[in-house]
Amino acid sequence: MADRAQQPTEPPAVQEYAAGGHEYTVTRFRVDPGGPSANPEAVEWVRAVRQGFHQTEPTPETLERTLAWLHEDRVLLCAAHPREVPEAALPPRRPAATFASWEGTLNVGGPALLPARLISEVTVRPTHSRRGLLRTLMGTELAAARTAGHAVALLTVTEATIYGRFGFGAATFDRTVEVSATTRLRLKAPTSGTVELADPEALRELAPRLFRRFHESSHGSVSRVSYHWREYTGEYGLTAQEPDPAVRCAVHHDEHGRPDGWVTYRFEPTTGYPLTLTVVDLVGASPDVSIALWEFVTSLDLVDRVRFGRAPVEDPLAWALADRGDYRVTGESDRIWLRVLDPVAALAARSYTARRRVVLSVVDPMGHADGLFALDTTGGAPVVERVGDRPRTADDDAGASLPAVELPPGADAAMRVDALGSLYLGAVKASTLARAGLVVARDEDALRALQDLMETPTAPYGVTQF
Numbered sequence: 001m002a003d004r005a006q007q008p009t010e011p012p013a014v015q016e017y018a019a020g021g022h023e024y025t026v027t028r029f030r031v032d033p034g035g036p037s038a039n040p041e042a043v044e045w046v047r048a049v050r051q052g053f054h055q056t057e058p059t060p061e062t063l064e065r066t067l068a069w070l071h072e073d074r075v076l077l078c079a080a081h082p083r084e085v086p087e088a089a090l091p092p093r094r095p096a097a098t099f100a101s102w103e104g105t106l107n108v109g110g111p112a113l114l115p116a117r118l119i120s121e122v123t124v125r126p127t128h129s130r131r132g133l134l135r136t137l138m139g140t141e142l143a144a145a146r147t148a149g150h151a152v153a154l155l156t157v158t159e160a161t162i163y164g165r166f167g168f169g170a171a172t173f174d175r176t177v178e179v180s181a182t183t184r185l186r187l188k189a190p191t192s193g194t195v196e197l198a199d200p201e202a203l204r205e206l207a208p209r210l211f212r213r214f215h216e217s218s219h220g221s222v223s224r225v226s227y228h229w230r231e232y233t234g235e236y237g238l239t240a241q242e243p244d245p246a247v248r249c250a251v252h253h254d255e256h257g258r259p260d261g262w263v264t265y266r267f268e269p270t271t272g273y274p275l276t277l278t279v280v281d282l283v284g285a286s287p288d289v290s291i292a293l294w295e296f297v298t299s300l301d302l303v304d305r306v307r308f309g310r311a312p313v314e315d316p317l318a319w320a321l322a323d324r325g326d327y328r329v330t331g332e333s334d335r336i337w338l339r340v341l342d343p344v345a346a347l348a349a350r351s352y353t354a355r356r357r358v359v360l361s362v363v364d365p366m367g368h369a370d371g372l373f374a375l376d377t378t379g380g381a382p383v384v385e386r387v388g389d390r391p392r393t394a395d396d397d398a399g400a401s402l403p404a405v406e407l408p409p410g411a412d413a414a415m416r417v418d419a420l421g422s423l424y425l426g427a428v429k430a431s432t433l434a435r436a437g438l439v440v441a442r443d444e445d446a447l448r449a450l451q452d453l454m455e456t457p458t459a460p461y462g463v464t465q466f
């Protein structure tokens with residue numbers, strides 16, 4: 001599976017911004033080689049991010065390692081510096097707002113991985129919040145991503161209430177599960193291949209290559225960055241600022257001895273029962289491999305239960321078990337939030353099993369995805385075109401950041417761009433969004449056509465947290 005060619009993003013390096021009587025200089029930069037001494041601006045940026053997430057000041061090792069991944073993955077950093085600060089305040093070189101973005105890929109269930117702009121490390125210092133700093137940084141960044149040709153932007157959220165107004169909708173979900181390990185996992189069919197304990201350093205080398213196989217075959221998967229391998233193998237945790245020597249690693253090999261998946265895990269310290277093992281990371285090139293890895297972790301002695309916080313919503317493991325009662329779902333959360341920037345490119349990139357034609361009215365207060373779009377799969381391959389502007393509404397004229405959705409003449413269905421983001425990978429049915437008031441359809445037939453089109457063979461699943 002090939003990545004589509006992509007133009008580099010070139011946003012302005014310096015911008016001035018004024019809000020509520022306060023002035024800021026917004027800078028955009030990348031991290032150079034050479035660590036903290038070569039990157040004083042990035043050091044201040046990292047300190048601001050950690051403060052924004054209520055983490056402790058970075059140690060020299062954390063700074064070194066954070067800058068290393070930001071450099072390696074060519075992360076674009078944004079920082080808003082206050083022009084003037086009162087006496088005893090943090091100095092102007094310390095950003096009052098931070099933002100990071102980089103180029104990744106998303107498996108949209110189409111013939112090629114779709115380039116995507118990934119966004120993270122969004123913080124605004126509490127004493128500078130609600131002045132529009134996030135809106136400024138997000139607006140500039142999304143515009144730059146659209147100009148660079150990205151069809152979608154992705155992020156993970158701390159609070160579900162923030163990002164809808166910027167056009168993001170929850171697009172993938174995963175579950176926290178607990179599997180009983182008091183007896184060896186009883187499966188309806190035997191697994192194949194073997195599992196061997198692995199050297200963490202060797203796994204760090206191997207995992208990116210194996211992950212590629214998972215990424216290319218799992219619709220909903222998002223590319224990872226270099227720090228994931230270090231964190232998930234226990235080498236170093238950036239949040240904890242220390243290695244995790246409790247992490248153990250194992251690799252699955254197919255019947256020809258070729259590696260095709262891995263699990264990393266830690267025994268939770270305990271003074272009593274039940275004895276719990278937590279899976280840190282579990283990735284198989286196919287669902288069979290994942291099930292074999294589950295069989296391995298649940299077969300370990302001195303373990304009563306195994307927990308994992310990023311299991312699929314539609315988990316084949318639950319169905320492969322002889323006793324479904326051994327599998328318990330203890331939580332579900334949204335993972336990836338998706339923002340469609342270019343509906344034509346995004347809708348043309350995925351696959352469709354139904355043969356239908358619908359005209360969608362997309363409401364996007366930021367403009368990027370606004371308009372009427374025809375999606376036609378009646379000839380097989382999807383044909384998508386922008387067929388016109390959407391008539392303006394009272395909410396458009398009022399500049400509402402979450403405008404009401406109205407169905408214009410000629411459209412089969414209408415929605416805001418955040419709802420399109422939730423529909424895009426097939427995580428939710430169009431009828432569910434219609435019942436929630438987020439999709440307005442011309443009639444039942446139009447809603448059914450949209451639902452049939454957007455439905456996917458499996459629920460989207462990724463195992464990347466960023």
Ligand SMILES: CC(=O)SCCNC(=O)CCNC(=O)[C@H](O)C(C)(C)COP(=O)(O)OP(=O)(O)OC[C@H]1O[C@@H](n2cnc3c(N)ncnc32)[C@H](O)[C@@H]1OP(=O)(O)O
Binds near residue numbers: 130133
């Ligand atoms: C992708 C990630 O990195 S997720 C992590 C997000 N960061 C955090 O949670 C760290 C702690 N919080 C913060 O740093 C800040 O409060 C932020 C980043 C959430 C908001 O930054 P601000 O500069 O205050 O936001 P800004 O003033 O630009 O507000 C933009 C809009 O978002 C809304 N908004 C801002 N924060 C919140 C919130 N916590 N909940 C709901 N809405 C919010 C504002 O009301 C405003 O809405 P409007 O434009 O429709 O009127």
